Amino acid sequence: MCQAQEEYGGCDQPRRRPRVSCAQKCMKCKEASPVLVIRVGDAFCKACFREYFVHKFRAMLGKNRAIYPGEKVLLALSGGPASSSMLRQVQEGLSRETAKKLRFMPGIIYVDEGAVCGQSLAEREKTLLQLETVLQASGFPYHLAHLEEVFDLPSSILQRVPHHPAGPKDNYKEAVEGFIRQQRQEEGGGPSVPERQIQEKLAKVSVRDAPGMEGLAAPEARLLAAVRTEQLIRLFGSVKTLTAKEELLQTLRNHLILHTARAHGYSKVMMGDSCTRLAVKLLTNLSLGRGASLAMDTGFSDDRHGDVVVVRPMREYSAKEIAFYNHLFGVPTVFTPALDTKALEKASIHRVIERFLYGLQAEFPSTVSTVYRTGEKLSVTPGDAGPAAEPERCLLCLCTLDTNVEDGSALQAILVSERLSQQKLPAAAPAGRGCCLGAEEQRGCCMNTTAPGADARADFLPLLCYGCRLTIKDTTCLESLPLYVRSEAERRKRRAAMKLEIQEFLLEDEAVTPGES
Amino acid sequence: MAAPMSLLVEFGGGAELLFDGVKKHQVTLPCQPEPWDIRNLLKWIKQNLLKERPELFIQGDTVRPGILVLINDADWELMGELDYKLQDQDNVVFISTLHGG
Ligand SMILES: [Zn+2]
Ligand SMILES: [Zn+2]
Numbered sequence: 306m307c308q309a310q311e312e313y314g315g316c317d318q319p320r321r322r323p324r325v326s327c328a329q330k331c332m333k334c335k336e337a338s339p340v341l342v343i344r345v346g347d348a349f350c351k352a353c354f355r356e357y358f359v360h361k362f363r364a365m366l367g368k369n370r371a372i373y374p375g376e377k378v379l380l381a382l383s384g385g386p387a388s389s390s391m392l393r394q395v396q397e398g399l400s401r402e403t404a405k406k407l408r409f410m411p412g413i414i415y416v417d418e419g420a421v422c423g424q425s426l427a428e429r430e431k432t433l434l435q436l437e438t439v440l441q442a443s444g445f446p447y448h449l450a451h452l453e454e455v456f457d458l459p460s461s462i463l464q465r466v467p468h469h470p471a472g473p474k475d476n477y478k479e480a481v482e483g484f485i486r487q488q489r490q491e492e493g494g495g496p497s498v499p500e501r502q503i504q505e506k507l508a509k510v511s512v513r514d515a516p517g518m519e520g521l522a523a524p525e526a527r528l529l530a531a532v533r534t535e536q537l538i539r540l541f542g543s544v545k546t547l548t549a550k551e552e553l554l555q556t557l558r559n560h561l562i563l564h565t566a567r568a569h570g571y572s573k574v575m576m577g578d579s580c581t582r583l584a585v586k587l588l589t590n591l592s593l594g595r596g597a598s599l600a601m602d603t604g605f606s607d608d609r610h611g612d613v614v615v616v617r618p619m620r621e622y623s624a625k626e627i628a629f630y631n632h633l634f635g636v637p638t639v640f641t642p643a644l645d646t647k648a649l650e651k652a653s654i655h656r657v658i659e660r661f662l663y664g665l666q667a668e669f670p671s672t673v674s675t676v677y678r679t680g681e682k683l684s685v686t687p688g689d690a691g692p693a694a695e696p697e698r699c700l701l702c703l704c705t706l707d708t709n710v711e712d713g714s715a716l717q718a719i720l721v722s723e724r725l726s727q728q729k730l731p732a733a734a735p736a737g738r739g740c741c742l743g744a745e746e747q748r749g750c751c752m753n754t755t756a757p758g759a760d761a762r763a764d765f766l767p768l769l770c771y772g773c774r775l776t777i778k779d780t781t782c783l784e785s786l787p788l789y790v791r792s793e794a795e796r797r798k799r800r801a802a803m804k805l806e807i808q809e810f811l812l813e814d815e816a817v818t819p820g821e822s
Numbered sequence: 823m824a825a826p827m828s829l830l831v832e833f834g835g836g837a838e839l840l841f842d843g844v845k846k847h848q849v850t851l852p853c854q855p856e857p858w859d860i861r862n863l864l865k866w867i868k869q870n871l872l873k874e875r876p877e878l879f880i881q882g883d884t885v886r887p888g889i890l891v892l893i894n895d896a897d898w899e900l901m902g903e904l905d906y907k908l909q910d911q912d913n914v915v916f917i918s919t920l921h922g923g
Contacts, residue, residue: 329900341897348900386835386919581919624919628835628890629897632917640836659920663887 333357341629351633358622358630362394363405365618369605372573372616374408379571380445381562382415384436384639387619388577390627392443393636394618395575409573413440413447414565416558420452420534421541421550422642435639442637448565453533455557460793462560463700466567466612540785548593549779550644551655552772556701557787566613574615578603581624583617588658593772601704609703699770700794701777706770768797827851827858827910831867837889837918842873851908860891861904863914879916888920 331337331350339348349357366372380395382388398407415436419429433449440447544550566574578586583603590599601607607615619627631638697706761783766774780786831847838845851858851866861883868880879886884904891898892915893906908914 339897339900340895342899624888625890628917628919629892632834632892632915633895638835640838659888663920 340633341625343623343626354629355634358626359394359397361621362391362618363398363407365605365621366398366407366616369616371606371614371618372407372409376409376573377569377571378409378411378573378575379448379562379566379569380411380413380575381577382413382436382440383577384415384432384439384641385577386624386627386631386636386638387579387582387622389439389636389638390622390631391575391577391619392439393630393634396443411445412569412571413443413445414562415440415447415449416561417449417451418554418558418641420537421554422644424642432639432641439637439639448569450561450565451530451533452554452557452561453530453537454564455561455789456533456536456787458560458564458787458789460789460796462564462567462789463703463793465610465698465703536785539782540780540787543780543782543785544776545779545781547644548655549776552593552776553780554644556773556776559702560789563610563613572613574613576615576617577619578617579619579622579624579627583620585655585659588661589655590772592658593775609698699773700765700768700790700797701773702770704770764798765794768794825910826853827908827912829863829908829911830913831863831871832913832915833917834915835890835918836920837879837916840874840876840879841871847871858908859904860893860898860906860908860914863908864904885916888918890917890919891915892917 329339329348331339331353332347333349333353333356337350337352340351341354342348343354372378380388380392382392392413395407395411398405399411401407417429417433419432424432437449440449541550541553544553562574566572587599587603590602601609603617603620605617605620607617630636698704699706762777765777765783769777777783783791828848828850831849833841833845833847841847849871851863854862856862864880864883864885868876872879877886879889881887885891891903892913893901894913895915898906
């Protein structure tokens with residue numbers, strides 16, 4: 306019953322020994338012995354698991370018709386299991402035979418966050434060295450970015466850039482055919498090898514060109530880098546809770562990736578969020594009040610930035626599938642400490658939710674997929690009705706503002722109770738969120754309307770969605786935010802003021818026509 | 823009486839941080855009256871290898887949810903989980919899937 310099948314080769318199989326479920330066979334080929342159980346009770350052998358995994362990636366991209374032939378796609382690599390596995394899938398896809406081949410031009414970005422994750426310079430260099438080995442081995446162009454570079458971002462990063470009007474959305478088929486025709490014409494010279502060399506050179510150039518710490522040889526650059534690192538540490542030091550720190554880190558990282566994509570002409574960014582990760586994100590978002598951007602934060606494609614679309618092709622893989630794939634097929638990963646590595650269990654909402662989900666999953670194996678499928682049902686409302694109806698967007702995360710809501714919503718309730726608590730107890734923390742120093746007698750608290758800087762804060766909050774408001778409320782020192790955030794806030798404030806002025810004239814006009822009041 | 827046996831125990835996905843950052847441990851389990859299974863192995867790991875924060879690795883008598891166990895490159899769910907009887911030269915891998923990506 307248990308003998309290995311010839312076609313799978315002895316070496317492919319784990320060492321065989323009598324085992325409890327020996328009688329059970331792979332559910333797909335019904336021949337080989339299974340090596341893992343995915344979903345509820347589906348046992349796969351190694352070969353079938355690999356096929357299932359690779360196929361799922363291609364099917365995901367195919368089903369969504371997300372990526373056009375020849376399109377430049379930036380893969381966001383963190384060194385972690387999901388994004389490393391995503392990189393391998395792209396490599397597999399590009400090296401396939403013509404019919405099933407993926408046809409886009411990948412590049413990779415890695416964002417070094419060592420400064421805020423407590424890594425010393427030496428540790429950061431060591432991590433970067435490990436990552437560069439992976440990046441170089443991929444043969445794709447790559448960009449190494451440091452989180453410090455957010456201080457040099459332009460404020461245009463916070464503005465939505467509309468799609469090109471002649472987007473190829475409707476003629477995917479034409480685009481594919483056009484690409485194939487072009488490829489055939491080029492095939493005469495067989496330029497694949499020199500092409501790759503050029504790509505490699507380009508990668509090197511782009512790395513050198515990057516602002517920040519790349520030109521470490523120059524002492525000024527080193528000094529600038531040190532100043533930036535200081536700024537970054539100060540910014541995160543001024544954030545009171547780990548939950549807010551994690552949200553801020555995600556926001557800044559996304560801005561930096563978006564900037565790199567725009568600067569180098571990538572029109573898609575691939576993120577390696579697994580379904581387990583997205584389920585955690587979904588519940589976290591709900592509990593943080595980020596319900597409005599839920600579908601965008603966790604869906605397959607996210608076009609909030611307009612010109613650069615974020616896609617999540619790993620969203621149907623569980624963390625278990627990814628871990629097994631990486632282990633069985635030798636996908637290299639680089640472990641980098643996170644903000645909260647070894648932090649206390651209940652240090653942030655993200656961690657509490659993660660623990661809660663994994664705990665449930667252990668007893669009810671379909672928990673994660675149920676949560677994930679619930680998220681899928683929350684579809685994005687068709688936002689791009691027309692250029693005239695462009696909605697207001699959150700300054701930080703660019704989701705459609707959810708704060709112009711009707712009475713009776715949770716936000717309204719919180720705002721009212723905040724106002725009330727501020728009136729009666731001017732020094733108390735509004736709505737139970739601790740003030741910057743946490744002590745009641747600290748009258749100079751930043752949340753207090755009488756304190757200096759409170760005006761800036763009061764101007765800032767209305768520009769944010771509910772979730773980002775919570776993050777900013779936990780940031781005690783707004784001045785340490787990067788300049789691009791502050792100047793874009795300034796710009797929007799001016800624009801809003803102007804709008805208000807104009808509106809006064811418009812309203813007078815309107816008042817002439819018979820109205821309800 | 824179970825004879826002493828030699829195992830390769832590995833930690834990955836960040837779980838190695840709880841073991842001084844060391845991923846591969848060649849270990850020898852001593853003789854004991856009852857046969858070695860994963861349940862006993864976890865106890866032994868807790869007493870002999872785990873350097874800090876045992877609650878991040880072990881919960882009750884099993885591994886913390888989110889930590890995968892592979893026995894000779896196969897899912898422990900196929901091998902009887904805690905009741906799997908260890909044999910000399912077995913390879914046991916623990917991979918943490920907590921906050922990966
Ligand atoms: Zn099979
Ligand atoms: Zn927001």
